[in-house]
Amino acid sequence: MKIVKFLFLAFLVNQTVAQEQVQYKIIADxxxxxxxxxxNIDLAQMDFGVSNFDGAxxxxxVWGHGMFKQKLGxxxxxxxxxxxxxxxxxxxxxxxxxxxxxGFFIFNQRTKFGSNKVxxxxxxxxxxxxxxxxxVTTFINVPSGKWKYKAVRGGIYLNRSILSTQTAxxxxxxxxxxxxxxGGICFGSTRRIFIQTDKYxxxxxxxxxxxxxxxxxxxxxxxxxxxxASGVGKISTSPIGARLLVQALxxxxxxxRKKKYKTAMTAEVEVGYRMVDGIYFAGTLSIPISRSIxxxxxxxEDQTIKRTTE
Numbered sequence: 001m002k003i004v005k006f007l008f009l010a011f012l013v014n015q016t017v018a019q020e021q022v023q024y025k026i027i028a029d030x031x032x033x034x035x036x037x038x039x040n041i042d043l044a045q046m047d048f049g050v051s052n053f054d055g056a057x058x059x060x061x062v063w064g065h066g067m068f069k070q071k072l073g074x075x076x077x078x079x080x081x082x083x084x085x086x087x088x089x090x091x092x093x094x095x096x097x098x099x100x101x102x103g104f105f106i107f108n109q110r111t112k113f114g115s116n117k118v119x120x121x122x123x124x125x126x127x128x129x130x131x132x133x134x135x136v137t138t139f140i141n142v143p144s145g146k147w148k149y150k151a152v153r154g155g156i157y158l159n160r161s162i163l164s165t166q167t168a169x170x171x172x173x174x175x176x177x178x179x180x181x182x183g184g185i186c187f188g189s190t191r192r193i194f195i196q197t198d199k200y201x202x203x204x205x206x207x208x209x210x211x212x213x214x215x216x217x218x219x220x221x222x223x224x225x226x227x228x229a230s231g232v233g234k235i236s237t238s239p240i241g242a243r244l245l246v247q248a249l250x251x252x253x254x255x256x257r258k259k260k261y262k263t264a265m266t267a268e269v270e271v272g273y274r275m276v277d278g279i280y281f282a283g284t285l286s287i288p289i290s291r292s293i294x295x296x297x298x299x300x301e302d303q304t305i306k307r308t309t310e
Contacts (some may be wrong), residue, residue: 049277086162102155243272
């Protein structure tokens with residue numbers, strides 16, 4: 001639990017928010033006009049299993065998606081460990097490796113109209129009496145649309161890492177792999193709203209968030225037979241697992257980010273239960289490459305809902 005608390009505090013940002021009355025007009029409200037391809041580059045993705053410290057790793061790799069006419073698509077992940085903790089005890093062992101390749105089908109979608117928060121400015125609010133630094137964020141709620149969808153998904157899943165087992169001669173570290181499939185349901189939400197204000201110029205918010213609930217079924221493995229037979233320590237020997245996966249997919253192309261917005265990272269967070277590792281945590285901040293490829297677009301992606309509000 002100490003590690004979990006540390007990670008939570010590391011990502012915690014103290015903020016105060018204030019809504020401001022400003023004059024504005026909506027330039028574009030087009031929630032379905034999102035980039036249909038992404039490739040996100042990892043430099044230090046973290047993967048940590050509670051029951052398998054030797055398998056913990058920091059990884060380089062890529063992950064992303066492609067979407068065809070907002071009906072179906074592909075997901076992919078490839079990561080390789082540049083630091084796997086078990087290699088400290090045996091340099092001959094292979095590093096962590098994770099490969100996922102699958103697809104998804106959108107079976108339900110709708111455009112929901114409500115309000116979206118548009119950030120106008122963020123300023124340093126100083127330090128409080130207890131030593132916390134405060135960021136003051138000024139925003140406005142803008143009536144606009146949000147595209148929501150549900151998709152079923154599935155694919156192949158391979159995970160290789162390092163495991164230490166107890167023998168008569170002491171602890172022995174060795175490589176293992178688990179192979180099988182993942183499958184579940186995904187909930188997506190997108191926004192794309194731009195406004196022109198009288199005080200702050202052009203502002204906007206563009207986002208594509210996905211929350212996936214997957215089963216992990218990995219019956220093929222080479223986990224040491226002694227571990228399978230006895231369930232050594234807290235090592236999980238069940239081939240049935242599950243995970244919660246949250247992805248903030250990139251939405252702006254590089255030229256747009258440089259022109260109007262600061263270059264932003266994209267994120268992926270994963271928590272679940274899988275063979276050998278038991279409960280595990282994974283997370284990354286990635287360098288995004290994102291495109292809207294013409295032949296992948298659907299008709300509704302090019303429809304723009306425009307309004308003017310004074």
